[in-house]
Amino acid sequence: xxxxxxxxxxxxxxxxxxxxxxxxxxxxxxxxxxxxxxxxxxxxxxxxxxxxxxxxxxxxxxxxxxxxxxxxxxxxxxxxxxxxxxxxxxxxxxxxxxxxxxxxxxxxxxxxxxxxxxxxxxxxxxxxxxxxxxxxxxxxxxxxxxxxxxxxxxxxxxxxxxxxxxxxxxxxxxxxxxxxxxxxxxxxxxxxxxxxxxxxxxxxxxxxxxxxxxxxxxxxxxxxxxxxxxxxxxxxxxxxxxxxxxxxxxxxxxxxxxxxxxxxxxxxxxxxxxxxxxxxxxxxxxxxxxxxxxxxxxxxxxxxxxxxxxxxxxxxxxxxxxxxxxxxxxxxxxxxxxxxxxxxxxxxxxxxxxxxxxxxxxxxxxxxxxxxxxxxxxxxxxxxxxxxxxxxxxxxxxxxxxxxxxxxxxxxxxxxxxxxxxxxxxxxxxxxxxxxxxxxxxxxxxxxx
Ligand SMILES: Cc1ncc(COP(=O)(O)O)c(C=O)c1O
Numbered sequence: 001x002x003x004x005x006x007x008x009x010x011x012x013x014x015x016x017x018x019x020x021x022x023x024x025x026x027x028x029x030x031x032x033x034x035x036x037x038x039x040x041x042x043x044x045x046x047x048x049x050x051x052x053x054x055x056x057x058x059x060x061x062x063x064x065x066x067x068x069x070x071x072x073x074x075x076x077x078x079x080x081x082x083x084x085x086x087x088x089x090x091x092x093x094x095x096x097x098x099x100x101x102x103x104x105x106x107x108x109x110x111x112x113x114x115x116x117x118x119x120x121x122x123x124x125x126x127x128x129x130x131x132x133x134x135x136x137x138x139x140x141x142x143x144x145x146x147x148x149x150x151x152x153x154x155x156x157x158x159x160x161x162x163x164x165x166x167x168x169x170x171x172x173x174x175x176x177x178x179x180x181x182x183x184x185x186x187x188x189x190x191x192x193x194x195x196x197x198x199x200x201x202x203x204x205x206x207x208x209x210x211x212x213x214x215x216x217x218x219x220x221x222x223x224x225x226x227x228x229x230x231x232x233x234x235x236x237x238x239x240x241x242x243x244x245x246x247x248x249x250x251x252x253x254x255x256x257x258x259x260x261x262x263x264x265x266x267x268x269x270x271x272x273x274x275x276x277x278x279x280x281x282x283x284x285x286x287x288x289x290x291x292x293x294x295x296x297x298x299x300x301x302x303x304x305x306x307x308x309x310x311x312x313x314x315x316x317x318x319x320x321x322x323x324x325x326x327x328x329x330x331x332x333x334x335x336x337x338x339x340x341x342x343x344x345x346x347x348x349x350x351x352x353x354x355x356x357x358x359x360x361x362x363x364x365x366x367x368x369x370x371x372x373x374x375x376x377x378x379x380x381x382x383x384x385x386x387x388x389x390x391x392x393x394x395x396x397x398x399x400x401x402x403x404x405x406x407x408x409x410x411x412x413x414x415x416x417x418x419x420x421x422x423x424x425x426x427x428x429x430x431x432x433x434x435x436x437x438x439x440x441x442x443x444x445x446x447x448x449x
Contacts, residue, residue: 005448006395012443013399014048016406023064027052043076046414047398051405056083059423061410069410070428070435074419077252077374080278081331082423088281088327095323101315107322114329115287118255120263121248121273122289126298127316131251131276132160134286135214137311138272139164141290142212142245144309145297152203152213154194156222156386159214159249164189170221171390194219194386195227197234204242212245212272217262220252223376224369225386232266239271245294246270251277251286255328257372259336281331283324335422344422347429348373351418354433362440364449368418377401377416396445403443407435 018025028049031038039045052064059082061071071083081088095107112125128134139151139162151164155172159165163185169177174191176183190207192199194215204210213235218226239246248270254261255278263269271294276286288295288311299308335341352370355377359366365381367389378384379394401413409432411418418432440446 002448005444009396009443009445009448010399013403017402018048020067020406021049021051021063021065024052025049027064043412043414046402046412051410058082058084059421059425059428067408069405069408070424070432072404072409072411072418072420072432074421075282076277077419078277078280078282079419079423080255080373080421081281081328082421083282085281085328085331085423087331088283088324091323091327092283092320095319099319101318105317105319105322107319107326108317111285111322111326111329114326115275115279115289118260118329118333119273119275119289120260120269121271121291123292124290124295126288126295126311127322128286128288128313129284129315129318129321130160130286131249131274132162133313134251134274134276134288135159135165135249136162138247138274138288138290139212139214141272141288141294141297141309141311142247145294146211146243146245148209148211150188150190150207150210152190152192152200152210154192154215154219156194156219156225156390157214157216157249158221159216160251167191170223172387194222194225195231197231197238200235201238204238204244210242210244212247213239214247214249216249216251217253217257217266218371218374219386220371220374222386223378223389224371224374226371229266229268232262232268236268236270245272248273250275252374253372254278255332256374258341259332278332279328280321280324281328283321283328284318285321285325287325340422344420345372347424347426348375348420350426351375351420351429351432354429355418355436358433358437358440361437362446364440364446373420375418375420377418396448399443400439400445403439404435407439409435 028038037045054062054064059070061069115125116122155168158169163181166178166181167176167186168174168191218224248262250261250273254275258264272290274288279285297309298311348370352368352375355368356366367378367384369376378389379397380392382388397416398413401411404411
């Protein structure tokens with residue numbers, strides 16, 4: 001009976017989505033002739049076909065059928081200022097006139113100075129293209145600095161595309177999360193449970209070949225399970241005492257948890273940190289920032305010497321990314337001075353409360369983990385914990401998330417993240433909460449529970 005209800009619900013949701021998006025369907029069919037799977041990245045596909053976008057403005061995004069959505073995808077997080085922030089767009093247009101790619105562009109210095117001002121650990125900075133590349137580089141720097149090999153990585157933490165990080169990225173399974181990752185690429189990766197300081201202490205005491213401990217402070221991929229301040233402080237103390245490099249992957253938390261990211265929020269300064277996404281508000285740029293003593297492991301320029309760490313890249317200082325990052329950091333500094341971080345975090349808390357209330361009023365179990373503009377929805381009555389939640393089935397989650405699109409809320413139904421930006425208004429938050437309620441009523445989710 002329940003299965004029948006679920007199949008009926010799924011059918012209704014898919015029909016509503018397809019009715020609203022016929023041009024996306026056509027474009028998907030065309031795209032599949034040339035583009036693998038019709039998309040430019042695995043995460044961009046969802047059933048029955050993805051929505052294709054034409055443009056965005058502020059908190060809104062528009063698809064090829066002319067539908068307007070409140071954008072709760074934020075292009076996976078970079079759009080911390082929403083779409084087309086005027087100061088960022090103007091800076092990019094202006095700077096592009098100088099050339100797409102210059103050698104040692106003047107802009108790179110200003111960009112590094114701003115990052116140095118904002119990020120507590122940023123005694124020295126290098127730019128790079130993506131979060132994945134930056135993570136690859138910092139681990140190499142940590143190994144070069146310590147002359148040790150292993151890294152401690154935590155279950156549920158995602159650090160991009162390098163083979164050594166593609167293990168247990170969203171669950172407790174100590175297996176590669178992708179085909180094509182040779183087992184030997186994971187030989188130097190030690191997996192530990194996050195939020196368990198004794199596990200880290202034991203490992204550091206028994207294994208003298210640990211170069212670095214790497215972490216995404218909020219554990220975004222695993223579903224947003226942030227640690228306590230005490231855990232972070234103790235992690236800092238343990239690593240410092242043993243000469244192990246502490247690496248914060250701030251690709252998501254950077255500029256979001258606070259202007260100075262997780263370091264500022266927790267008051268804990270790592271040795272190295274990585275920035276991407278929010279750094280350039282959609283422009284393509286990532287950064288490595290760190291303590292000078294550790295960053296000096298890198299060769300090049302005045303530091304050139306034998307056996308130094310190699311770190312370089314053709315597009316590391318492209319004009320568009322640098323211009324976008326400079327403008328973004330200036331805007332974020334202003335927003336911080338104006339108290340807008342507090343208001344932004346207040347809107348995130350309101351979304352969590354409103355969405356949870358919408359489900360509970362209708363008798364449906366729910367938890368929404370709120371990670372400063374990354375909010376993860378779980379449809380279950382079970383007490384919240386990463387270990388429990390990463391293993392549960394949520395058969396109605398996908399149709400529920402897809403049903404939000406025809407209601408005017410854009411989200412990827414494959415990952416239950418609601419991503420907010422400074423561009424989202426109080427009215428947007430109320431509209432999202434209303435869309436959740438009307439979707440639950442329209443499709444009688446309770447009956448299929
Ligand atoms: C915490 C974290 N680290 C690293 C990355 C990789 O960044 P990129 O996709 O820019 O390579 C991501 C991407 O989502 C991320 O969320």
